[in-house]
Amino acid sequence: MKAIKDNKSYTVNTDEEAKTYVSRGYDIQDDNGEIKEYGLGKKISVDDYNTLKKENSKLKAENKKLKENIKSDTKE
Structure with missing residues (x-):
């Protein structure tokens, strides 16, 4: 998975880590590039x-x- 926001992209290894990025406004993409979860504050x-x-x-x-x-x- 990846956490993406603006021009930043981070590799995400766990669901807990993904939740942290979502709370910071990052979108979470699965390995196929599809949005799995949208970041907060959109x-x-x-x-x-x-x-x-x-x-x-x-x-x-x-x-x-x-x-x-x-x-x-x-x-x-």
Whole structure:
């Protein structure tokens, strides 16, 4: 595993060590390069938040509609 933040990268050998790096804001990557855990203290922009919030609302409405369609199909 690796702990990565900004332009720094450290090799991590144990889960306890990984927890320490996460608490310092480092992301933990597995040996395949995929993010295993995000570091604490991450921030996103207001624009990104609003975009995700809007998409979430849209997907919830679509999910509700699909569930209603499934219920009506199973009753017939």
